[in-house]
Amino acid sequence: MNLIVNKYKIELSKILNCNPQNLFLYWKGRVALYAALKAIGIKENDEIILPAFTCVVVPNAILYLKAKPVYVEIDPENYNTNFENIEKAITKSTKVIIIQNTFGLSSQVDRIVVLARQNNLVTIEDCTHGFGGFYNGKPNGSYCDFAFYSTQWNKPFSTGLGGILQINNEKYYQKIKQLEKEKIKPSLFEKFILKSLILFNKLFINERTHWMLVKFYRLLSNYNLIIGSNQGSELNSLSMPNDYCKDISSVQVNEGLKSLKKFHLINANRKRNAREYSKFLNSKNKKFVHEKLFDNHLFLKYPVLTNDRKKFLELAEKEKIILGDWFLSPLHPIKGNLKIWGFNCTNFPIATSIASKIVNLPTDINDNSKVLRFLSNHLDLIE
Numbered sequence: 001m002n003l004i005v006n007k008y009k010i011e012l013s014k015i016l017n018c019n020p021q022n023l024f025l026y027w028k029g030r031v032a033l034y035a036a037l038k039a040i041g042i043k044e045n046d047e048i049i050l051p052a053f054t055c056v057v058v059p060n061a062i063l064y065l066k067a068k069p070v071y072v073e074i075d076p077e078n079y080n081t082n083f084e085n086i087e088k089a090i091t092k093s094t095k096v097i098i099i100q101n102t103f104g105l106s107s108q109v110d111r112i113v114v115l116a117r118q119n120n121l122v123t124i125e126d127c128t129h130g131f132g133g134f135y136n137g138k139p140n141g142s143y144c145d146f147a148f149y150s151t152q153w154n155k156p157f158s159t160g161l162g163g164i165l166q167i168n169n170e171k172y173y174q175k176i177k178q179l180e181k182e183k184i185k186p187s188l189f190e191k192f193i194l195k196s197l198i199l200f201n202k203l204f205i206n207e208r209t210h211w212m213l214v215k216f217y218r219l220l221s222n223y224n225l226i227i228g229s230n231q232g233s234e235l236n237s238l239s240m241p242n243d244y245c246k247d248i249s250s251v252q253v254n255e256g257l258k259s260l261k262k263f264h265l266i267n268a269n270r271k272r273n274a275r276e277y278s279k280f281l282n283s284k285n286k287k288f289v290h291e292k293l294f295d296n297h298l299f300l301k302y303p304v305l306t307n308d309r310k311k312f313l314e315l316a317e318k319e320k321i322i323l324g325d326w327f328l329s330p331l332h333p334i335k336g337n338l339k340i341w342g343f344n345c346t347n348f349p350i351a352t353s354i355a356s357k358i359v360n361l362p363t364d365i366n367d368n369s370k371v372l373r374f375l376s377n378h379l380d381l382i383e
């Protein structure tokens, strides 16, 4: 295992432009975030600033340490937090700022990092959507003390499930090394199931089967009947799953090495498709993401706001268009009450409104003509 792990780290470091020894691998991205928070020494009542438009597993990692997530409103232009809102949220108890590359976009990372240093705060870049993208000429993940990445099903490259932590501040290296000893090894059964799911995904998920199989997979994983992206307890409580701090497996490392070979090709598609969606939406006077915002970024998904998401998704399913449904709620994928995560929707009108309208267009496809035709036929449903 050590040999292929080292090879995988070397391949990752070529893209991330970092020292392979500063990369650590986990079963999921959220475990990498949790490890970073532990290494920083986060404890009860410490405050962690994060976007009010994220995946629920991010506040979960904070709450498992009894710390307090402090959500910050997002900017409707780029779906990320901005400098001013973060500055207002800093208090004496703030310890960390999490900066997210939502849909692959990043913004004001350098300015926010300077602000954090001035206030003696640690920075973590949530690059789960942004692996391989650039911000101001440097790869995403280069600016903060830590960066973490996800290689889950829909991410820039996939190993089924998977997480990577990058340390840029050597001060935390020994602590992360120490935490390595606490990682639980995936069982043979888990490896077998994951390998089977990866194979099943390659063989059977296509335009025709996507919607049905994704719904079925999510249902099974919410009831813990399959190895899923989320376990039931992560979606309805603040209790940390028993086997949360899990190590990466050989299945994921081998899959990662294979996936990385196609990575540059897929990224070229992502940029081209995003540019074409922007051009199309702009020409129809619809909300689009300005090219200046993603010139160098990796556009994992292309966000579109609809005025009737239910209908838009139903039509997409009928016409076999694979759309993403992130982030259906400010704390994706929780649809109900967000109070247990300390989130009050009335305080975040922009994030809440966007979450009620958003769908994501695919960017990793070779031919986007079918998607453009679909948009063209349903312009009345797009904002």
Ligand SMILES: Cc1ncc(COP(=O)(O)O)c(C=O)c1O
Pocket (backbone or CB within 6 Å): 028, 029, 030, 031, 054, 055, 057, 058, 100, 126, 128, 129, 149, 150, 151, 152, 161, 162, 163, 229
């Ligand atoms: C913004 C964001 N952060 C963190 C994560 C967690 O990644 P993982 O599923 O690998 O734990 C996700 C998952 O999709 C995400 O969207």
